[in-house]
Amino acid sequence: MIITGLSGAGRRTAAHAMEDLGWYVVDNLPPSLLPNLVDLARGKGIGKLGVVLDVRSRTLFEQLGSVFAELTEQGLDIEVLYLEADDAAIVKRQESTRRPLPLQGDGRLMDGIEKERAMLSTLRASADLVVDTTNINVHQLAARVAHAYGGDEGNRIRVAVMSFGFKNGLPLDADLVLDVRFLPNPHWIPELRPQTGLSEAVSSYVLAQPGAEDFLTRLEGLFETMAPGYIREGKRQVTVAIGCTGGKHRSTAMSEEFGRRLRARDVPVTVMHRDLGKE
Template sequence: MTDEARSKGEVLIVTGMSGAGRSTAADALEDLGWYVVDNLPPQMLKPLLDLSGVASAALPKVAAVVDVRGGEMFADLPEVTRSLRDARQLRTVFLDASDDVLVRRFEAVRRPHPLQGDGTILDGIRRERSLIAPVRENADVIIDTSGYNIHQLATEVSELFSEEGQARHTLTVLSFGFKYGVPPDADHVADMRFLPNPYWRDELRGLTGEDEDVREFVLAQPGAREFIDAYAVALHPVLQGYQRENKSHSTVAIGCTGGKHRSVVTAIEVAERLSREDGVAVRVRHRDLGRE
């Protein structure tokens, strides 16, 4: 592959058996920052890749889901991918599963197989397997999803196609004031009103938790550091579990009365500790810091 092909970015073709998990794989790739196009006829691959090559900065990673819903056009996929490999950094991932697992999945959702026609689900699966065999033979990655649930498949895709060191979970640590309401999208809420309020200290009232004097005051209070350390430890298994269950975003909201002093200090401290978590990207926001 030429340097020019590499510079145009990576392209992934997602294909495989109906019911094997293409939609789940596509969702996982989208969470990783891939630009995903679903149900693309193979003949449209080259125009898509030409467009992504022109806009390589905006579309550095493109994934195209191609399957038998394209009808007769699907038969051209092996030839199309071969013709494109020299021009682009292109890989094909093929999702498969055993016939009995596929039958159970179609029965569970009460939908017909796209190729079964007047026959049974198994008839459709056999027709598809025959049609798609040349694609499977030339695939770069084959994932057998027979023993996977949707979370396990998403984890497998994330591990295969995420960049080294790329975070699998984004955590927002949000400070807020209870007087303005609890954030409705918070997954966890902590209440710092058990600590003395710096607002009642004249020299601290006009400052915020981002100022060193307020930070020192808050952290010097009995129980402050103990709570922060224990809370970060308590969130460790939660964040690991979120990654296993492919929950890509969560919010920890930390409140005090006005959202300017205690919650701000605590949010910064908790975020600093949680930033050491593997696979987690942490960001801090102060919702009510600018309110009067």
């Protein structure tokens, strides 16, 4: 497993989460040493190896393509986890650490971010899983990693269902984005306004609305159609984002219900609520 992405996007959190799952993780390895590490891991019987590779290796990073080709020829299964965040989030995180970016040099912080995005663009395009950490915390990221890499599910697809609010922006790492703002908003019912879609009262109200059942049934059918194709294309993790205005009532209730239906189909699924608790 290759863990990579932008500085400040959560590589260290992802690496720690994978260590907690029983992976042997090496941080900041020069790409040219990757074949040696793989040989060492094989000799020691290490079956789950994670390596953090990023632009800290500077010019050595350019060797990554040829190294991947060499390992692929050896029959090694390589999967890439790519972490990113928007510029504002990266700037805020880097300013809190008071450390310059690896490629910043004498330039501005934004110069370093731009250079990193350019250098990593090819790797991002080939990543098996891209996670945008702009609007999630370290605990939510750890949960995403645990869901994606916590067990061997063979050819089974794993699904992350995420509720969100459109007013807080689209989740950029979603494979499928759905809009449930066609349902009546519990926000306008005084007794339901302070509650969330996790409560029985709000959930019952949302799921009883015209169109809610039909939406969920059709979404189940859509997933059933798409899942075999994803597996044929080698995609094992899918993120389904369900949004309403603020991410508090409708999207939360519908995400929980869709997750329940997927579990009933024996699909490995985790449900998270990106914007729950935000004003």
